Amino acid sequence: MSAPPVTELNTRARDIFRLVVEGYLTNGQPVGSKTLAGPKSEGGGGLNLSPASIRSVLAELEGLGLLAAPHTSAGRMPTETGLRLFVDGMMQVAEPSAEERRAIEDRLSARGPIEAALEATSALLSDISGAAGMVMVPRREPRLAQLTLVPLAPTRALAVLVGEDGGVENRVIDLDEPASASALEQAGNYITARLAGRSLAEAAAAMRAELSDGRSQLDAVSRDLVERGLAVWSEDAARRPVLIVRGAANLLDETALGDIERVRQLLDDLEKKQAVAELLESARTAEATRIFIGSENRLFALSGSSVIASPYRDREGRVVGVVGVIGPTRLNYARVVPMVDFTAQTLSKMRALGKIIG
CATH class of the missing domain: 3.30.450.40 (GAF domain)
Known part of the structure; x- marks a missing residue:
């Protein structure tokens, strides 16, 4: 059910509707006519109306689909339609101090x-x-600016990825075979020189194409390092919540x-x-x-x-x-x-x- 425009409510109905919504949002409880009629000093609405007059307006607002009366209470609470009307047309936001x-x-x-x-x-x-x-x-799919492979142990290396956006990420790579510092450097230079400016997905696809076509001058160890250096981020991105x-x-x-x-x-x-x-x-x-x-x-x-x-x-x-x-x-x-x-x-x-x- 769509909410009627705020302008279709008269001043009395708007005031009562606003008080019901604000009271409900504050306390999480339906608001009754006696509360609305009570003095402001005691937490009431301070309306200069009798409870009977207020109940009449509440019934009208309920008929419009803006309020509902839970069977366990004589009070009213806003419907989702009523909340939408309040949020879009009546709410006065409290800007952060x-x-x-x-x-x-x-x-x-x-x-x-x-x-x-x-x-x-x-x-x-x-x-x-x-x-x-x-x-x-x-x-995220960062674009490569530089990738450096740093030896940590004979079969472990630290891959340092620098993105075009200035972001830096580190990953530890476990190697099947020991790799020399020169092999790690060659693999890092290969990725940086040929694949810079591409996303990880683009870089991986281009790398695999070049390696499979035999166009790469890398040896077997460096090829493996290149594949691992890129794959570590692809796998991480897939797991990223x-x-x-x-x-x-x-x-x-x-x-x-x-x-x-x-x-x-x-x-x-x-x-x-x-x-x-x-x-x-x-x-x-x-x-x-x-x-x-x-x-x-x-x-x-x-x-x-x-x-x-x-x-x-x-x-x-x-x-x-x-x-x-x-x-x-x-x-x-x-x-x-x-x-x-x-x-x-x-x-x-x-x-x-x-x-x-x-």
Whole structure:
């Protein structure tokens, strides 16, 4: 059911609807007419209306599909349709304070590899939202600038890959046969001279073609080193997780005890990392933060969860991944949305400044 435009609600209906939604998002409980009529000083809505008049408006909002009345309570809570109307047309976001901005920037400012930054980002989003933080790791395919093979032991070598983006990665290679320092140097020079500027997949394909055609002047040992030097990254990329989730335990708060089946379903959903990553992938093309509420996405239709997601960028301004938060539909959208957006902006800025490698 699509939500009616906010303009179709009169002032009284808008005020009552807003109070119900805000009360529900704050406490996670249905809001009754007596609460709405009570004085603000006691946590009520401070409406200058009788409970009977309020109940009449609540019934109208329920008829529009914006509110629902759980059978265990006389109060009302927003439906997914109502939440969408509130988020899109009525919510007043609470921009991060200067102190909160500094805290986010400090948390993400440490120099290091992209994996460490994404782990920190996911944990940060969990702390901010009180729910679970998620970061989709970019499917990286670095282009080669240089590869160096350094001897560690007779049958072990350290492969040092430098990408065109300035990223540096190290891998230890186990060798079937002992290799001399000169053989390692020859293999590294071969890759750097002939395959620089190509992605790992392109480099591996070109290398195999040259070796199989007999065009390479490398000896058998160096050929083996070249193959291993490239394969170690291809294998690593295949194993690389596409999603980092932190703070799932936050989903098991006091309010979850009465709805444990929904939480169990949500935790099951989070185990399907590929499916969750595909959902976040749909936010890559967004110009700003996207909000998915409940059954608007089939993946979370049963658990009735919401996802807030925002894309982040690399040094060239290209969208390379998505950061987000997942939790119950009663997330504090007004606070979490701008926090997720600012975190994505900060992660992009740190990458642009070269503080995050990869």
